[in-house]
Amino acid sequence: MTTSRPVARDDEPGGATSRDARPTGFAARVSLGRAFAPVPSEFLLILSTALLLTGFGLVMVLSATMADSVAKGESPFEVVMKQAAFALIGIPLMLIASRLPVTFWKRIAWPALIVTTAFQLLVFVPGLGVVNDGNRNWIQVAGFQMQPSEFLKLSLALWLGYVLYRKRSLLTSWSHVFIPVVPVGGLVIGLVAVGSHDLGTGLILMAILLGCLFFSGVKLRMFLVPLILVVVAAAYFAITSPNRMARIMSSLTHFDSTACYNAPVGDCYQAVHGVFGLAGGGIFGLGLGNSREKYGWLPAKANDYIFAILGEELGLIGCLVVLALFALFAVGAFHIIRKTDDPFIRIVSGGIVVWVVGQAIVNIGVVLRLFPVLGVPLPFMSQGGTSLLSVLLACGALLSFARTLPMRTPVPAAAPIPRGARPARR
Template structure:
C-alpha cells in the first residue's frame, strides 16, 4: 500500500518575501492615507474654521428673531448646518478627483450652470428679492443659481485659456470665445437678473483668469476697461441700484437714515453702529443689540457687523487672518504648479472668494457702495456655502498634485523593484 502525503502549502522563500508582502500592504494603505501638501492642509483647515465660525455667528444673529416669530432659536442655523453637512463631504470628495476630470467637465459645467441660471426667468420658479430676480423657489427651498456660475465660469475660463496658451499673444485668440461667452454669462446675471453685485464678482473672475493666464498687459487692459465701463453703466441705469450705492456716501445726519421704511442708508448706519458698539473685545457672543430688529440683513450681507459687535476688533482680525491664510495657501498652489489650467482656475477662485470677502467687509465699513454680496463661508445662505465649499474641493484636488517631498514608500518601492 502506498501512501500519499497531501501537498504542503508553499512557504515563503525567505525573509525578503515576507517583507515584500508586508510592504505591499503598506503601499496599498498609503494610497488611502497618502501625505498631502501644506497647501492642502491650510485650504482645508481655513475652510472648515470659517464655516464653523459662520454657523456660530448665524446662530447668534438669528436666534432672537426666530424666538420672536415663535420658532426654535436653532431654526435658521439648523438649515444652514444641513448645507454645511452636505458641503463638507462634497469638498473632500471633489478633492479626490483628478485634474483631468475638471478639464473634461469645463464646458458641460458652464452650459448646465447657465441653463440653471435661466430658470429664474420661468414664471412660478423665479423669485424677486430686494429688487433682484436671481432666485428660484421649488417647494419651500430657495436657491441662487448664480452662485454655481462662479465656479463654472472659472473652470471654463481655465480650460479655454489653457488650450490657447501658445496663442495668448494674439487679440483674437484671447477675446474669442472668452469675451462673447463670458459677456453672455455676466449679462444674464447683471442685466437679466439685475444683480450687479454678483455680476461684478463674475467680471472679477474673468479678469482674474485672464491675468493668471499670462495675457500681455496691453491685451489685458482692454477687457479691464470694458468691465469698469459696464459696471458703471449697469449702476447708473437702474434707480433702485443707484439708490443703494449712493446710500453708502450719504451723511448720517440725514433723518431718512433713521427710518427703515424710506432710508436707503438705514442699514449702513446700523452696520457702523454695530462695529462701534463692539470696540476692541466686543459685547460678548450672543450679546449683540443690533440683531434685535435694528439691522435687517444681520445674518447674511451684514453678518460681519454682528461679528464685530459681539467679538470686537479681535474677532474681526481673526476672520481676516483666516482669509489671509486661505489666500496665501491658494497663491502657493499657483506658484508651485506647472499646469496652466491649475494656475488659471486657482487664480479665478481666489479672486472670487477672497475678493468677495473684501467687498462684503468693505461695504460694512462703508468703504464701498452697497452691492449685496454675502461673506463667503459665513453669511446665511445654503447655495453660497455649497458653491464655496465645492470650490475649495477643486483647490484641494489641485493641491494634491503638488509634490510633498521624497516619500520613503516611493524610495522603498523603487529599491524593491530593482532587487526583483
C-alpha cells in the same frame, strides 16, 4: 503510473490561506498608504481655514437668527440647522473633490458651464423664480430657496481655465484672447447682471473673468481692454437701475453726513446700523449672543451684514481673526499658483482666489461703508446654503490642485565622524 501530488494544507506555507491572505493584506496596506499619504502644506492650510471659517459662520448664523426664530414661535436652531445641513453636504463633497485628478476638472469645464447656465435660466420660469429686493436671482423648490448664480462662479472659473489653457500658445493674438472668452463670459454675466438685476454677483463674475485673464499671462495691453469693458459695463448696469443708483448715491452723499447718523432712514438705514454694530462691539465685543442690533434693527443681519454682528459680539479681535483666516486662505491659494507648472491649475486657482477673497473684501467694505450696498454674502459665513456649497466645492478644486504640488524632500543629515578619526584633508 500516476503519482498523487500532496495537497498543501491551509496552515502550511503556500496553503490556500497564506496564498490568499498575502496579496489581500498587501493591497490593503497599499490602499491605506495612498489614503494617508503626506500632503503639501498648502493642502492643510486651505482645508483648515475653510473648516474654521465654516464653523465660525455656523456659530454666527445661530447667534444672529435665534432671537427672530424665538419671536416667531420656532426653535432657536431653525435657521442654523438648515445652514448646517448644507455644511454637512458640502464638507464631504469638498473632501471627495480633493481626491479627483486634474483631468477630471478639465473634462467637466464645458459641461459644467452649460449645466449651470441652464440652471440660471430657471429664475425666469414663472412659479420658480423669486424676486427679492428687485433681484430675480433665486428659485424656490420644495420650500428651499437656491441661488443658481453661485454655481456659475465655479463653472466660469473652470471654463476660463480650460479655454485659456488650450490657447496658451496663442494668447499673443487679440482674436484668440477675446474669442470665445468675451462673448461667452459676457453672456453669462449678462444673464445675472441684466436678466436677474443682480449687480453684486455680476461684478464678482467680472472679477473672476479678469482674474483668469491676468493669471493666464496675457500681455498688459490685452488685459487693459477687457478691464475697460468691465468698468464700462458695470457703470452702465448701475446707471440704468434706479435701485442701484439710489444705493450708490446714498453711500456717497451720506458718508460724512451727521444727519444720516442722527436719523437713519431710507437707503442709509441698514448701512448706519451696521456701523453702529461694529462701533458698539469695541475691542473685545459684547459677548457671543449679546448683540443689540439683531433685535430688529439690522434687517440683513444673518447674510450681507453678518460681519457687523461679528464685530458687535466679538469686537475688533474677532474681526481680525476672521480677516487673518481669509489672508491664510489667500496665502495657500497663491502658493499653488506660484508652485504649479500646469497653466490650467494656475488660471483656475487665480479665478477662485479672486472670487473668494475679493467677495470677502467687498462684503466687509460694504459693512464699513467703503462701498455701496451690493448684496454679496461673506464667503463661508453668511446665511445661504447654495453660497456655502459652491465655496466648499471651489475649495475642493483647490485641494485637488494642491495634491499635484511637489513635496519637499528633507535634506539628509551628515553622518557623524567616529571618535578618533581624522577628517580628510582637502
